[in-house]
Amino acid sequence: MxxxxxxxxxxxxxxxxxxxxxxxxxxxxxxxxxxxxxxTPMPDSVLRHVVLFGFKQTSSPEDIQGVIDAFKALPSQISEIKGFEWGTNSSPEGLNQGLTHAFTLTFYSDADRDAYLPHPAHKQFGALLGPHLEKVTVLDYWTKP
Structure with a gap:
């Protein structure tokens, strides 16, 4: 049996x-x-594009919100962006060096990230951001999802 x-x-x-x-x-x-x-199934690894901003003292909360809203709109304008999240610094360590806002974009390939960088919608976002930007740091890394 x-x-x-x-x-x-x-x-x-x-x-x-x-x-x-x-x-x-x-x-x-x-x-x-x-x-x-x-x-399209998620690949075994994804590229995270981390962007950290510090805004000028002269930028109003409305100016900063306008930048956030424009950044949040990019995934609907650039198909190569496969994921997006953002937030403000909440670390109690005091090591953020004036960087207050974090944005993480996910790409499935270097080519997707490379298409995003010169994309007209990204360039338009950069023009909106420019007058308010005090500091910026960008870091890309590959990880398993």
Whole structure:
């Protein structure tokens, strides 16, 4: 009686081991071909683009909020941005050196990041930011999601 159970277990184990090894796009088949949604699976590693800003004393809270809102709009304008988050410094250590706002953008490749940098929407954002920027630090790194 145990023999069929072991055979089924071995068959399932072999099926899992021999399954697809490459990630394929996920297609929602229940929709007509012209409206199908194709999702690109997340890669094994992602590129994080970390931007830290310190604003000028002369910039008003409304000016700073305008910069934040413009930065938050970039993912809807630049398809290469795969993730976005932001926040303000809350560290009690006092080591932020005048940098108060952190933004993290996620890219799936160096090429995506390289397309973002000269993108017209990014350039337009830079023009809005420029008059209010006191300090900036940018750091990119690869990580596992």
């Amino acid at each position: 145990k023999k069929p159970f072991y055979l089924i277990f071995l068959f399932l184990l072999a099926a899992v081991a021999c399954g697809p090894t490459e990630k394929q796009p996920i297609v929602e088949d229940s929709m007509p071909p012209e409206t199908q949604i194709i999702e």
